[in-house]
Amino acid sequence: MDRPLKTVPNLTSQLRQDIVESPKVIRNASGIRLFGQRIKSIVYTTDVAVIANCDADAVLAVYPWTPNTRILDAISRVSNVPILAGIGGGLTKGLRSATVGRFAEENGAQAVVMNAPATMTTIASVERIVDVPIIYTVVNRNTDLISRVHAGVDAFNVAGGKDTADLVRxxxxxxxxxxxxxxxxxxxxxxxxxxxxxIAAGANAITFTAYGISEQTFHEKMEHYRDEHQENE
Known part of the structure; x- marks a missing residue:
């Protein structure tokens, strides 16, 4: 006997119909349990407006400048889902990365993310200070994965551009x-x-970008308002 298809009812409100939706295909991933919560889709953004209006399971708060505790504080105030907080690893390293990691943990981050240049010494420093999982970013095959696992890395964040699937494999x-x-x-x-x-290559969770979504959504709403206003004149 065929099993009936599962239909998932959707509850929303009149004022919250334009949330940023993660690609539905991400639901095919196995997910990762982070402190008991299953995470499949992770939005990669520091735009607090997007974070407050997104259906992703978690937020990847990583950006190309030295980690700033005020940015993390702003994100933590609006996010309703776990935050994976960037704490450097390149120019920001060693004790400074560990200090930022401790601040991130105390302000609600459920994991910290280190970028590719992070040395074994920096990873070890962070591991001694923070209690949340450490995620290390892999950008190519010039990485000793096993040593980083032994140093305290709990998960890998693979960012290989067009070669990401091969790198995951x-x-x-x-x-x-x-x-x-x-x-x-x-x-x-x-x-x-x-x-x-x-996902087929072995990724448990998927990050997706939200660049320009606030501007695009605002542009679409303004067009709608213009048309509506013209009709009412």
Whole structure:
């Protein structure tokens, strides 16, 4: 006997119909349990307006400047989902990264994210200070994954551009004897096909970008308001 298809009812409100929706194909990922909460879709943004109006399971708060505690404070005030907070690893390193990590933890971040240049010394410093999981960003194959796991890394965030799916596959293969279920987060790309390929390669959770969404949504609403106003004249 065929099982009936599951229909998921959607509850919203008149004022909250334009939320930023994560690509539905991400639901095919296995997900990662972070302090008991299952996470599949992760929005990559520091735009607090997007964060407050998004259906993602978590927020990846990483940006190309030195970590600023005021930015994290602003994000934590509006986010209703776990925050994966960037704490540097390149120019910001060592004790400073560990200090930012401690601040992130105390202000509600449920994981900290270190970028690719982070040294083993910096990872070890952060591991000694913070109690939340440490996520390390992998950008190519010139990375000793096993050593970083031993140093305290709890998950990998794979960001390989157009080669992300292949890089995820390499990470999964490299870790098969150490921990075949090691958590992998990865950027999904722009299309459903790219996201599906990244999931098939072994990613447990997918990040998606939200660049320009606030401006695009505002532009669409202004066009609607103009048309509506013209009709009412």
């Amino acid at each position: 390499w990470v999964r293969e490299t870790l098969k004897d150490t921990d075949p279920n090691f958590p992998i987060i990865a950027s999904g790309g722009r299309t459903d096909e790219q996201i599906s390929a990244t």
